[in-house]
Amino acid sequence: MRFEHWVYTIPLRLRSLFRRDPVDAELDEELRDHIERQTEENLARGMSAEEARRAALIALGGVEQRKQQCRETRGVYWIDDLARDLIYGLRTMRRNPGCPGDWRQHRHLQRRPRTTLPDPAIQESRPVG
Secondary structure, eight states: OOHHHHHHHHHHHHHHHHOHHHHHHHHHHHHHHHHHHHHHHHHHTTOOHHHHHHHHHHHHTOHHHHHHHHHHHTSOHHHHHHHHHHHHHHHHHHHSTTHHHHHHHHHHHHHSOOOOOOOTTTOOOOOOO
């Protein structure tokens, strides 16, 4: 990619990461404006107000799905997911502090050799013949 492209996109991606609430508010406003314009176009075609709004929402394909698609298009969604997963993992470990030790002990037990010692009670001498 060209340097000019990165100069433009890096600040936008950082803004999406660290100023999530204002970015999501702008996205809500933009989608609301899109629905209103589509509703006005449908009203001009002769639809009732309720039908026009419903048709605009259907044409958009679901508001929440479109929001999610826009968030994923920003290119920083995976960083946000990773941060949330790490926070969840740390919070879980804080609630159950013995968990990592249990895991290590379990792994240690799995690595032991799988041999058994002979049981003297089973190994009785049997007469041959």
